[in-house]
Amino acid sequence: MSKKLTKRSEDYSKWYNELVVKADLAENSGVRGMMVIKPYGYAIWEKVQAELDKRFKETGHENAYFPLLIPKSYFTKEASHVEGFAKECAVVTHYRLKTADDGSIIVDEKAKLEEELIIRPTSETIIWDSYRKWIQSYRDLPIKINQWANVMRWEMRTRLFLRTAEFLWQEGHTAHATKEEALEEAQLMHNLYADFLQDFMAIPVIKGEKTENERFGGALNTFTIEALMQDGKALQAGTSHFLGQNFAKAFDVKFTTNEGKQNYVWATSWGVTTRLIGALVMTHSDDQGLVLPPNLAPIQVVIVPIYRNDEQLDAITKVVNKMIIAFKEKNISVKFDNRTTYKPGFKFAEYELKGVPLRIAIGPKDLENGTVELARRDTLTKEFVEQDNLLTKVSNLLVEIQNNLYKKALNFRNEHITKVNSFEEFKRVLENKGGFIAAHWDGTIATEKEIKKLTKATIRCILLDTENEEGKCVLTGAVSKSRVLFAKAY
RNA sequence: CGGGGUGUAGCGUAGCCCGGUUAUCGCGCCACGUUUGGGACGUGGAGGCCGCAGGUUCGAAUCCUGCCACCCCGACCA
Numbered sequence: 143m144s145k146k147l148t149k150r151s152e153d154y155s156k157w158y159n160e161l162v163v164k165a166d167l168a169e170n171s172g173v174r175g176m177m178v179i180k181p182y183g184y185a186i187w188e189k190v191q192a193e194l195d196k197r198f199k200e201t202g203h204e205n206a207y208f209p210l211l212i213p214k215s216y217f218t219k220e221a222s223h224v225e226g227f228a229k230e231c232a233v234v235t236h237y238r239l240k241t242a243d244d245g246s247i248i249v250d251e252k253a254k255l256e257e258e259l260i261i262r263p264t265s266e267t268i269i270w271d272s273y274r275k276w277i278q279s280y281r282d283l284p285i286k287i288n289q290w291a292n293v294m295r296w297e298m299r300t301r302l303f304l305r306t307a308e309f310l311w312q313e314g315h316t317a318h319a320t321k322e323e324a325l326e327e328a329q330l331m332h333n334l335y336a337d338f339l340q341d342f343m344a345i346p347v348i349k350g351e352k353t354e355n356e357r358f359g360g361a362l363n364t365f366t367i368e369a370l371m372q373d374g375k376a377l378q379a380g381t382s383h384f385l386g387q388n389f390a391k392a393f394d395v396k397f398t399t400n401e402g403k404q405n406y407v408w409a410t411s412w413g414v415t416t417r418l419i420g421a422l423v424m425t426h427s428d429d430q431g432l433v434l435p436p437n438l439a440p441i442q443v444v445i446v447p448i449y450r451n452d453e454q455l456d457a458i459t460k461v462v463n464k465m466i467i468a469f470k471e472k473n474i475s476v477k478f479d480n481r482t483t484y485k486p487g488f489k490f491a492e493y494e495l496k497g498v499p500l501r502i503a504i505g506p507k508d509l510e511n512g513t514v515e516l517a518r519r520d521t522l523t524k525e526f527v528e529q530d531n532l533l534t535k536v537s538n539l540l541v542e543i544q545n546n547l548y549k550k551a552l553n554f555r556n557e558h559i560t561k562v563n564s565f566e567e568f569k570r571v572l573e574n575k576g577g578f579i580a581a582h583w584d585g586t587i588a589t590e591k592e593i594k595k596l597t598k599a600t601i602r603c604i605l606l607d608t609e610n611e612e613g614k615c616v617l618t619g620a621v622s623k624s625r626v627l628f629a630k631a632y
Numbered sequence: 633c634g635g636g637g638u639g640u641a642g643c644g645u646a647g648c649c650c651g652g653u654u655a656u657c658g659c660g661c662c663a664c665g666u667u668u669g670g671g672a673c674g675u676g677g678a679g680g681c682c683g684c685a686g687g688u689u690c691g692a693a694u695c696c697u698g699c700c701a702c703c704c705c706g707a708c709c710a
Contacts, residue, residue: 146671155704172701229633229708264710297709298633305709378710415710448669487670494670505669515669632710 147495149429154373161423162302165432165496168419175300175307182496183419185440187310190418191290193342193437194312197334203286203314208268210292211259216267220392226359227263230295232307234259261294266360266385266411269315270393277397277407280319286327288314303420304377304632311415317390317407319397324408325363328384331412332365335380343418344435344548345369345425346555347379348578348627350603355587358411362386368602368627370555371424374576376602376629379421382412420632425551426520432497433519435547436540443469443476443536444498446489448505455480458504461529465502468533474540494519499543500536520546561625565616568628572599578629582622584615593617599628 147164150157163169167183179187195205211234217224238253262268269287276282294308314331318324332349339345352364361383369379390396390406399405426433436442445462449455462478469476477498479489486503493501503515514532517524520543527535558577562568571579583589583601593616594600608624615622 159703170702174701226709293710295709298707299704299709309710311710381710413710417710446669450668485668485670485672487668487672489671490669491671503669507669 147429147431150372150427157429158424159302161427161431161495162420167423167432168302170302175297177300177302177306177308179310179416182440186419186422186434186438187416189438189440190343191312194338194414195288195290197338198288198312198314201330201334203288203316205290206287207289207291208265208272210262212262212265212268214258214260216271217260219267220360220389222388223266223360223392227295230297231263232261232294232296234261262291263293263295264411264413265289265291265293265313266315266389267393270389270395270409273315273317273407274393274395277317277395279398280400283317283319283397283407284323284327285317286314287316288312301420301632303423304417306416309416311413313413314411316410317395318409319399319405319407321386321408324386324410325384328363328365328382328410328412331410332367332382335382335412335414336367339367339369339379339418339421340548342435342437343422344437344544344551345379345421346548346552348555348603348605349607350605350627352381352603353587353590353601353626355590356601358383360385360388361411362388365606366603368578368629369421369425370558370577370629371421371632372427372554373424374558374630376578376631377417377421377424378602378631379418380412380414383410385409385411426547427497430491430522431495433547434497434499436499436544439497439499440475441477441493441496441498442474442540443500443502444489444493445476445478445502445504446486446493447478447480448486448503450506454506455482457506457509461509462504465529465532469536472533472537474536490517494522500539502532518543520550559627562616563613568593568599568616569597572597572628572630576630578602578627580625580627581616582613582624583626584618584620584622586618586620589615589617589620593628597628597630599630602627602629602631 147160148156166180168177168179171178235255235258236249236253237255238250239247240250242248273285276285290312292308292310297305297307300306316327318327336347336349339347347367347369349367352366357364358381363384365382366378367380369377371377387406387408389409395407396404397407422438423432447455447458447462449458459480466476466478490501497519499519501517508514512529513526514529515524516527516535518539558575559580560571560575560577561580562571568579568581590601604626610624613622
């Protein structure tokens with residue numbers, strides 16, 4: 143298979159798809175928009191999982207697991223929640239197959255379920271059904287549970303990682319005695335996500351609140367983190383919802399306060415998905431392929447030997463084995479690619495495609511000089527380094543690359559936030575430059591929808607730390623107290 | 633779910649309009665040899681229910697019908 147990629151500037155969409163497939167992250171399964179995540183891609187997801195899980199536990203959360211199938215009736219209990227998901231649910235109607243007369247396998251019509259089961263598009267309903275049984279007293283609160291799971295949403299158009307019919311995620315569901323505590327939790331997780339993306343994945347995000355129109359079904363408030371991709375489109379990378387008492391009321395989850403009164407509990411839910419891998423790819427990668435921040439790279443350093451014969455390889459291997467021990471002591475993940483079946487040039491290109499942050503090449507000349515050639519994936523630069531200094535150099539570079547990738551992405555993002563004051567300007571910037579557009583909005587759903595219809599741009603978020611600035615709505619000219627961020631989004 | 637398009641070897645494709653020998657080419661794959669500091673070269677070889685099912689015909693990759701999958705544009709969405 144040719145490993146050459148379509149250029150990013152030529153066809154962004156094609157570049158992205160080829161990159162995901164050729165870097166060995168994932169592929170289309172050929173089954174209704176469902177994705178196969180390959181070992182290399184899954185290893186990155188595992189890094190994401192491990193670090194998030196650690197941070198969840200540090201903030202007092204526990205993991206649990208709830209069923210994949212949810213009785214249909216559970217969905218009808220919270221009206222706006224149903225509305226949000228009804229159109230994209232997979233439904234289980236039968237529980238048995240049989241062999242037909244012609245030998246083919248068919249659904250046994252006799253095995254029709256009395257009540258259909260929904261494959262979870264999200265687990266609020268089934269979890270709240272459990273919470274009703276678990277919560278009686280204020281002493282049972284708070285409950286702060288997270289679930290790692292797969293969910294299914296029957297999307298009409300799918301894209302690898304960004305929108306697949308089945309995806310992996312974590313969903314946190316918490317129950318609290320007071321409104322203040324629940325709001326605090328929603329904001330805590332919002333910040334946790336933002337910090338995680340920025341300091342672990344090197345993806346800068348904008349923190350904000352969703353407008354009523356873009357809110358999660360059943361939520362009173364949705365906090366979002368928005369990232370900017372290299373083609374100027376925004377990507378919602380994580381959300382944290384303040385659910386108020388909606389689900390408690392729908393599922394009748396009450397508790398007795400220390401004053402003996404019956405109250406409904408206050409709730410939050412929050413989640414991030416395998417979409418983060420898509421965000422990672424589209425934030426950092428280039429025409430040579432994937433660029434992985436060292437924190438997420440399954441292989442942080444690859445060592446490629448260069449040799450003409452077995453004696454040379456043996457001599458190189460001796461030196462390399464010592465390096466590997468030293469790297470492993472420092473918890474640096476390293477791979478020695480001593481395959482004899484591929485040439486060095488091929489290997490160089492392959493590890494660039496796969497985004498390995500650092501590459502060491504070592505050959506006969508290096509053995510003579512006591513050096514290695516060290517190449518950085520992020521800058522595509524090479525230098526010769528003394529073997530004696532290698533470990534320090536590599537340790538430092540891994541940190542530097544992590545920081546450099548974040549800075550680069552942050553600069554790009556900041557250069558793509560544009561203030562506009564008229565609708566003409568709005569359209570022009572959206573068309574020619576893309577990115578986030580900070581504009582005044584009159585606060586109505588009608589205007590929001592009209593702008594979307596005219597430009598395809600949506601309000602990504604209302605900034606949390608926005609300065610008050612009087613202005614006029616770009617579309618209607620009505621009074622506006624502050625700007626909001628618009629963008630075309632994935 | 634509406635509009636448009638595509639499906640030929642692991643991948644990318646020619647052939648289809650206008651039916652007719654053994655289905656084209658490149659990459660990849662296998663063997664051997666020469667190579668090895670940026671995707672090597674030569675020689676030889678293997679690999680196809682031409683997406684699936686049905687129909688028209690003496691004869692179908694090619695024409696017709698249905699289904700499935702994928703891509704693009706809308707609507708929906710993490």
